[in-house]
Amino acid sequence: AQSVAQPEDQVNVAEGNPLTVKCTYSVSGNPYLFWYVQYPNRGLQFLLKYITGDNLVKGSYGFEAEFNKSQTSFHLKKPSALVSDSALYFCAVRDSGAGSYQLTFGKGTKLSVIP
Amino acid sequence: DAGVTQSPTHLIKTRGQQVTLRCSPKSGHDTVSWYQQALGQGPQFIFQYYEEEERQRGNFPDRFSGHQFPNYSSELNVNALLLGDSALYLCASSLGTGNSPLHFGNGTRLTVT
Numbered sequence: 001a002q003s004v005a006q007p008e009d010q011v012n013v014a015e016g017n018p019l020t021v022k023c024t025y026s027v028s029g030n031p032y033l034f035w036y037v038q039y040p041n042r043g044l045q046f047l048l049k050y051i052t053g054d055n056l057v058k059g060s061y062g063f064e065a066e067f068n069k070s071q072t073s074f075h076l077k078k079p080s081a082l083v084s085d086s087a088l089y090f091c092a093v094r095d096s097g098a099g100s101y102q103l104t105f106g107k108g109t110k111l112s113v114i115p
Numbered sequence: 116d117a118g119v120t121q122s123p124t125h126l127i128k129t130r131g132q133q134v135t136l137r138c139s140p141k142s143g144h145d146t147v148s149w150y151q152q153a154l155g156q157g158p159q160f161i162f163q164y165y166e167e168e169e170r171q172r173g174n175f176p177d178r179f180s181g182h183q184f185p186n187y188s189s190e191l192n193v194n195a196l197l198l199g200d201s202a203l204y205l206c207a208s209s210l211g212t213g214n215s216p217l218h219f220g221n222g223t224r225l226t227v228t
Binding site: 004044045099 | 119148155156157160171217218220221
């Protein structure tokens with residue numbers, strides 16, 4: 001079975017400061033990893049993904065994430081937070097093995113950027 | 116370029132009734148997945164459709180069923196509704212069987228009373 005843990009329900013950061021949203025995963029094979037963002041009463045928007053290759057992945061709106069296989073982590077980062085980054089962030093994992101199509105999400109982390 | 120569209124946006128049903136939710140995928144996408152998002156939780160995988168067949172199913176009872184049409188649009192049906200079925204139902208589309216990211220609609224908010 002595959003799973004995702006987002007240990008922080010909420011992260012508060014001051015505008016202009018760097019932000020990190022944590023994610024760890026468990027999967028039997030090699031992982032495909034994703035970050036999504038959700039604004040109130042909306043669906044999820046794709047931010048970035050790790051499939052293979054470089055451990056540092058760059059995505060939309062200045063976000064990046066670092067894949068760490070030994071720690072089974074995929075933390076989301078941004079060098080300078082904006083108030084408009086305030087939203088709900090979801091990490092997700094999928095097993096790269098054949099016949100596996102299910103994307104498993106974490107419970108989400110609410111990011112609040114304080115002006 | 117239209118994204119994923121879902122209808123209706125809101126729905127109120129009574130316990131025991133049946134409901135049908137509809138989804139049109141993003142242009143060019145051929146795969147549709149359905150998720151249930153309870154309040155304060157992450158989305159839970161219901162099932163995925165590809166080439167008009169259910170390709171994989173999550174841990175949901177048989178009361179949840181679906182269909183994919185030749186134009187790639189999809190329906191989610193839920194029978195014998197329970198109060199616990201109240202949630203946001205999200206449809207997501209993607210391309211093929213690879214690792215392309217999911218594109219989500221804004222969801223259907225189902226309330227069961």
